[in-house]
Amino acid sequence: MKAARMNDIFDQCIADYHQTDHVDSAENNTFPKDSFDHLLYHKNWIDTVQWHLEDIIRDPKIKAEDALVIKRRIDASNQDRTDLVEQVDDYYLSSFGDINPKKHARVNTESPAWAIDRLSILALKIYHMRVEASRTDVNDELLNKNQFKLNVLLTQREDLSLAIDQLIEDLQSGDRIMKVYRQMKMYNDPELNPVLYAKKNNG
Structure with a gap:
């Protein structure tokens, strides 16, 4: 799949x-x-919901107990996000599992899934x-700043899309090595977070 198709899916999801x-809206995934x-x-x-949770928790008037609930949701969302990234990498591992890398093949700085993330x-x-670049309640100076930032982001997406396509092509041809390191988040693991396992051991 080309990155352009990925962008279309992401844009559809956000819309x-x-x-x-x-x-709290239900996901409308029709694929x-x-x-x-x-x-x-x-x-x-998952990314879109978390984006808006991050907005909510930054409300200076939010109650402490509400902020804690949102923080817990964000923590859970981060774990879900990591799990999904690994599922995307599983897809590519399966796709390229039979390809023998060439002698000169290089290891990439990140897996395809983290680039797609x-x-x-x-x-x-x-x-x-x-x-923000389309607002009618702000002055022209801010609008111009926002438009400049938007243009940079659009260029960044073009470059990242091209880089992802090139990475996948190199993996298919054996010019790069498909290698994945699983995330080892320690603070979510009751066997690795000292706060969690201390409570468990103390009853």
Whole structure:
């Protein structure tokens, strides 16, 4: 799949979310359940909901107990996001598992899925910066700043999309090595977080 198709899926997901613009809205993923499209849409839905949770928690008037609930949701969302990234990498591991890397093959700085993760977040930045660049309640100076930022983000998406396409082509040809390191988040693990296992051991 080309990065342009990924961008289309992310843009569709973000537009679907903003039909209700609510963090508790049901996900409207109409792609076949076992398809890569479905996986990418679900990944971006998690990112989109978390984006808005991050907005909510920054409200200076939010009550402490409400902020704690949102913080817990964000923590859970980060774990879901990591799990989805690994599922995307599983897809590529399966796709390129039979390819023997060439002698000169290089290791990339990140797996395809983590690059796609950045592409998903970039789609969100573009959507929201486009909104800011279209406001009618601010002065021209701010609008021009926002438009400049939007142009930078659009260029960044072009470059990242090209880089992802080139990475996948290199993996297919054996010019790069498909190598994945699983995330080892320690603070979520009751066996690795001292605060959690101390409580467990102390009853």
